[in-house]
Amino acid sequence: MRQARLIVVVVLAGFAGVYVIAGFPGAVAVFGVQVAYMLWRRCGWLLAAQAALVAGLSAGLGSSVAVIGFLGGALLLSRWWALTPLAVLGAAVIEHARHGEVRATLDATITTALLSLLIYGMGRLVDRAGELHANRAALAAGAAADERLRIAAELNDGLGRSLAVIVEGVRRALAGADMPAEVVRTARESLAMAREAAAGYRAMSLGPELTTARALLAAAGIGAEVREGHAEPLGPAGAVLAAVLREAVTDVVRLGAARTCLIETLDTDGTVRLRITDDGRRTAEDGRPGATAAQVEAAGGVLSAGLAPDGRYVVEAALPHRAAGEDEAETGRATYGESYGVVLGLLAAVLVGFSVKALLALPAGMVAPAAAVLAVVVAMQLRSVNGRHMVALGVMTVLAVAPVPVFGPVWLGVAGFVAGPVLLAFRWRVAWPLVAAVLAAVAVAGTAFGLPSAATANFTVSALVTGLVVYGLVRLARQVKELQAAREELARAAVVEERLRAARDLHDLLGHSLAAILLKCELARRLDPARARAELTGVIALAEQAEADLRSVSGEHRDLSLASEAASARSVLSAAGVEVTVDLAHPPLPAEAETVLSAVLREAVTNVLRHSSARHCAVSTALEDGVVRLRVRNDGARGARARHGSSGIGNLTTRLAALDGRLTTAAGDGWFELEAVTPLLASPCPIPAA
Structure with a gap:
């Protein structure tokens, strides 16, 4: 969030700087109110203050009417958004009354509209980033709660009914009837159901096996190192990989010759890999994969084991898996797609708007070729939004420099189209010197054309602001994407932890109770009535304990x-x-x-x-x-x-x-x-x- 806010402040400061250089220091106040309105509090009095400042600068002090774009953007972010066209129209009227030139009026109107749209887009992206940052914990808690309810529904529907059947059968037996065989069968099925459910919940993640492996190796005096490079939960692949890890670590501990063991996981291109390496210096035939080899093969994976050239023994398994949390990922892609669409639309509008402004300043005979060149620049610019496209950057650089002798000083503003992609393509320690070189080239060219100092400074700062606009919009969209991914990761982690908790409680608590119930039920069927009655009484107590365990598995602390x-x-x-x-x-x-x-x-x-x-x-x-x-x-x-x-x-x-x-x-x-x-x-x- 800090970075998102900083981007907004820097971009708005760049626009304000243009007006300050033009001799209107009051733009600093407009900038301050705009930042407060966008990042602090969107209230009516700040909007009114902005309207008063903008009116004073544009109408009273003779500033460029484009400053009205600050007010237009603020209006778009408020419930009075419908007034934005009136603000842009007001800018056109003031400019036409001031100079009476159609070209100047169009230029000022376009700049006002572009600034309004830019402020609106940045405000939307910052708002989205703030929402994602604020509710990330709530999403994780909600995901865990939903998973807890789902687990409770599953277990109560199956094990809850089974416990009721067992208790009812035992009560009838205590009342003098023969205990039906259904009770023993239900107890046996319940125990199998609990173990299967525990294995199913646990199999969603490889994480617990990594924790267990580290602890077992440490207990055996073997130095353990775990490097996790996979995303949880793994789904069905997790169960197979857990079995591979369990078997491999058991072999390492059993042989007792290793001093160190390295466990690594990697998740790339839909394939998850597990590698266990130890220095036990075994023969190539020692510790060969057992039953897990068939499991890996059945899951569509590959398992290998043997001595590496350095003498260490390596067990490696690779399995394809379906992306974890696919539904959540689809939601994330939709959210980012919306933000990305906003960015592309705004960026296209800004680039086209700036291009039209440049074309308005050219003689009629040069408009067509200049428009063709600018169309290529805009296309390359939009292609460079996502990723690092050096060819596109090279093409833009050539088209920003080569036509300058043909189109004259007007073309100096196109340098800003290069500054943005440079900031996105390189690290800052490389990007800023390159941007500085671009701006220096603009200043030198302006001087060579004999432009006044103010005009040269305006071209130079405008190129910087254009670059910041491109960088700011794209970087904000990436911030939204990163926050969305982080939020989904927290939610997935919460769901995984809830499943693992349920698996632990199913195995350690409820599994024991059900095993004891089965034992006593089977024993009661073989004993004389008096002794059987004592065992059946114990079954009732164990069933009550099992019901409490079931509530614990469903999330109730006990x-x-x-x-x-x-x-x-x-x-x-x-x-x-x-x-x-x-x-x-x-x-x-x-x-x-x-x-x-x-x-x-x-x-x-x-x-x-x-x-x-x-x-x-x-x-x-x-x-x-x-x-x-x-x-x-x-x-x-x-x-x-x-x-x-x-x-x-x-x-x-x-x-x-x-x-x-x-x-x-x-x-x-x-x-x-x-x-x-x-x-x-x-x-x-x-x-x-x-």
Whole structure:
């Protein structure tokens, strides 16, 4: 926004400078009021003050009537826009009464109309930039809220109904009826639904896997560097790339020979690339891609792995993907297209207007060839609006210089058509010396033609102002484009973060509750009525917990209790025939820390049930050296390697990292241990999306 305002001030100051050089210092006051009206407050008294100043300069002090263009532009930006033609007509009347020449009257009228349109266009662009800057946070919040509502609707429609079916079936069983098989089937389907939904939300982004990979490598003592060059969310490609990253990092940690690992992503031309490089100095056959190779190929991508010439091992995957946030991008393109259309229309009007002014000063016999040359210049100018077109710039430079001996001093003003593209095409340290050279050439040529000093100065300043007008309009349009892109990026980031939050809660909270419900329902069907009744009573409690978890997934904040989770863990594991030892020796914890450690315990219990044939599990907490440690250790471990890169471990790593904590795992001969550490006085920060 500051840059947009500065552009407006500089362009308006250039116009005011023309009048000051012509001997009308009152233009400074007109400039000040115009800036205040456009950038501060558009109120009636400022408009009235501008009208009085303009009338005094043009009618009372004899200034060029084109100064009325300041008032015309201000009117176009107000609710009195319909009065603008009257202001331009007034300029024509005053000029005709003053000199009585048709050519001079046309020149003054064109200049007044062009200045009015220019001020209106710049005001519109600044307003648009201000709107985009002001509501960027609101858009992000609204996008997150919409996504939260969509997630809530999806989950309540599926999982909410399933929980109702389970509770109703269990209540009937408690009332004496046989528990229908539908309850167990629904519990199993609900758990699968929750896991599928969590994977789906998580698969929209590669960011969480990058966070997990960095944490796992650091925990293994491997120096990790992550360079992100992709835009989130990736959509379906994200799920495949996440699997590639997970498998590659797991191999790096498993082999244990690497000291450093570099992870890079790049998103170009509709293709997203992931590259994992480590210095483990493995053989070309070690760590070859496994099941992920088929996934990448099925997604239309390419996966390669092998030793690079420098001896490092490289895994690289490239997949095509549909542009993320396509609907939002279409909106952005429409918004920028509108601004770009305003710029092109205004720029064309300004260039044509300036060209007509030059043609009016030429003898009749030279009008046709001069018009042809100016048409080429205008076409090249409009082509140079977007991008850096050196050929067009070269053509304009030649056509601005070569015809000067033919058309005379009138052609000196065309140099301004070169100054604008120069400012747009080069960096300022190069552009301004070039512009200075253009202006110096105009001044030298004016002197060579024997023009009065005032006329030479007028041509020189006018060339600068023309260049500033071209630069200002195009740069303002680019500012709008950049702000639009930044606003959409914030909205996309908010949606991604909401999806990731839902995925974490689905996996870590609701997934555990549903797994426990399924376990108890299956157990109840195999027990005698008395013992089954106790398990079914537990199902009711777990269903209530699952409903609370579902509300949490849908966006409702909920603090968890470590003591309650430990009691639930004892109940669930005992039902599965696992002997449980619980030793909680932690002091009172901040709510954020207790909630995260509770989620860790839930995931640990779920892993014990899914990935082991445990007969004993020990849960303990302790305060050591200012940090709280939660340990969950079980025997009967199997598939520990697969667990190491799981999404659950990744979720917990991300949650703990937000509290400056960490998660570590260890495995031995048939045992597995998970340890979570968080500072007692943790300073919570937002959970990162990447």
